[in-house]
Amino acid sequence: MDRILKIPIENELDMSLAYRKSKDAAKLLNLSISSQTTFATAVSEISREIIDKATDGLLELNISAAEEKYSLVAKFTYLEVLTLDRSEGIMYASKLVPHFDKHKIGDMHTLNLSVKIPSFVRIDREKVRNVRFYFESVEEKSPYELLLEKNYELSEINERTELELHTANYIINQKNEFLSVASHELKTPLTILKGLTQLALRSSERQDVAPFLVKINTQVQKLQDLITRLLDISKSETDKLDYNFEQLELNNFLTDLEILLKNLVPAHNFELITEDVPVFINCDRLRLEQVINNLIGNAAKYSSENTTIVLTVKTTENGYVNLSVKDQGIGMNKNDLEKVFEKFYRISEVKSQVAGLGIGLYVSSRIVNDHQGKIWAESSIGEGSIFHISLPYISYFTEKAHI
Ligand code: ADP
Secondary structure, three states, X not given: OXXXXXXXXXXXXXXXXXXXXXXXXHHHOOOOHHHHHHHHHHHHHHHHHHHHHEEEEEEEEEEEEEOOEEEEEEEEEEEEOOOOOOOHHHHHHHHHOOEEEEEEEOOEEEEEEEEEOOOOOXXXXXXXXXXXXXXXXXXXXXXXXXXXXXXXXXXXXXXHHHHHHHHHHHHXXXXXXXXXXXXXXXXXXXXXXXXXXHHHHHOOOHHHHHHHHHHHHHHHHHHHHHHHHHHHHHHHHOOOOOOOOEEEEHHHHHHHHHHHHHHHOOOOEEEEEOOOOXXXXXXXXXXXXXXXXXXXXXXXXXXXXXXXXXXXXXXXXXXXXXXXXXXXXOOOOHHHHHHOOOOOOOOHHHHOOOOOOOOHHHHHHHHHHHOOOEEEEEEOOOOOEEEEEEEEEEEEOOOHHHO
């Protein structure tokens, strides 16, 4: 269908405009004088009913083609307030113009009136363009039409601005929320650090100092992790995380990390399952550690104490090695599963209960992608979660003798 013009159908002025324009269109397409009048009368009858009984009315005049036969079609769309079916104007219009059909998509009603264009009128793209051009540029516009056009332009600008404002507000809100949580998270370990340091300083016997220093160390580590994550956000904004790629044997790397991982989740049972065969990957070891820390930290954060967290490593036939972190925690629904890798996304139910920034998984997914890998999760509410990473391996030996 080629549209030649559109008119809002909201008041009496629109109705007379609809009458005049549909008559002009019929004339330009060489319809007989009686067809011009019946078509325009039917259009104005329907317009009247829409003005009385509906809202958001719009008329489009189109030229449609079916099997080389062309028709002039008046397409009305509107939202019904009162029922239009069987109203006087509609019945009358359907008698004037025999090709008349109605349908409904959602709440929006559509009504098409069409008259056939005689075969001696040569219609092609050029002709359609000319008719449209006539209405856009040649025909002199009434002040009301000029006002309507201006109105259209303004409402389009308005819609665009509203959308931009909405997006900007959303980002500002997210950033504000993030800043308040981030500063809170920074303050907590700092306050503890200060208290412990003062205790350590006051302590006179050397052996009493050691446990405090251990705790200080843990808090410093937390602070460092947090600052790394904060820096990662600003780096990820400008699209560059730093990497130091090297060839690394994954199972040894994880076995060396096991003690640290156990310390990361002291209230949980942590298990590492590897395949006991060397798998070499090309990766940045600190970044990989960051991803694993994040997944295991989350597994502990979103599950009860004394439950089990398992990190399993498994090579696949297609050149990838899979690392999966399984917990017995609160789980999440399908909708959240798709969103947890987005920046700042946190599941609303946990926001008030568990501290977090909503950036760990986002940064992890960036890191895994930059390693040509994939990250995804499986979960359901109350049944725990499994987070998977798959990374391409360079080589993998099935027998220890090959090392
Ligand atoms: P954070 O944990 O700091 O909020 P993340 O980006 O690491 O940020 O995680 C995003 C969100 O995904 C979390 O807020 C949480 O709602 C959900 N989530 C992450 N890991 C798990 C998990 N193992 N079990 C249940 N929910 C999780």
